[in-house]
């Protein structure tokens with residue numbers, strides 16, 4: 001699948017397969033999404049050690065999806081992503097909603113094999129830094145540990161086993177932005193968010209795009225998406241002060257038949 005021409009303008013960093021779209025949704029759309037997320041029944045939340053999540057679209061197994069229809073408030077956004085990206089062969093059918101308090105994150109992982117290898121992450125509420133770390137599937141010393149994120153994901157804690165031609169990088173995820181990554185970024189890198197209120201990084205691949213937009217948006221605040229970014233030479237420090245909600249939108253190609261419901 002070729003990315004649409006307009007999407008190619010949003011490529012960031014040196015990989016051909018990471019795209020960052022600032023202001024993908026409006027403030028009003030963000031408010032609506034947040035009210036739907038928090039309006040869902042309490043039983044929809046699953047609590048993990050270091051965050052909560054809601055699973056929409058059905059249960060993902062290694063062998064496919066036991067489908068459930070996405071609610072209209074989610075299809076509104078998944079259809080927009082599907083149409084504007086041109087990167088999915090069919091409609092997005094699964095959305096994982098993660099909630100992170102300022103001191104919460106997600107350990108470095110690769111998304112599970114059931115998903116088509118394109119992921120679109122919509123960020124709401126607070127900014128955060130996502131770190132990409134190269135890993136090698138070819139490495140004999142790689143330690144695959146099951147993460148408990150009900151994502152069918154595997155985690156790799158052996159950072160020494162990096163491929164030489166792959167370098168770690170960070171992406172700054174501002175509220176209302178959409179991050180899309182696929183191919184190499186999907187399969188040769190782990191992605192994660194540090195579980196720390198203070199996040200340090202050396203130059204995000206989309207620093208210019210992310211910060212430019214937020215300053216234009218909210219010049220009076222001086223703070224960027226609920227965070228303050230402190231710059232000292234190459235080093236950046238952000239202090240997370242508010243909750244972040246993310247919508248991880250993906251496609252499971254293999255869909256089992258719906259179970260008959262009485």
Ligand SMILES: O=C(O)CCC(=O)C(=O)O
Nearest residue numbers: 096098111121151246248
């Ligand atoms: O919350 C995010 O931005 C990342 C979530 C993620 O990587 C996942 O659900 O697999």
Ligand SMILES: [Fe+2]
Nearest residue numbers: 109110111191
């Ligand atoms: Fe992930």
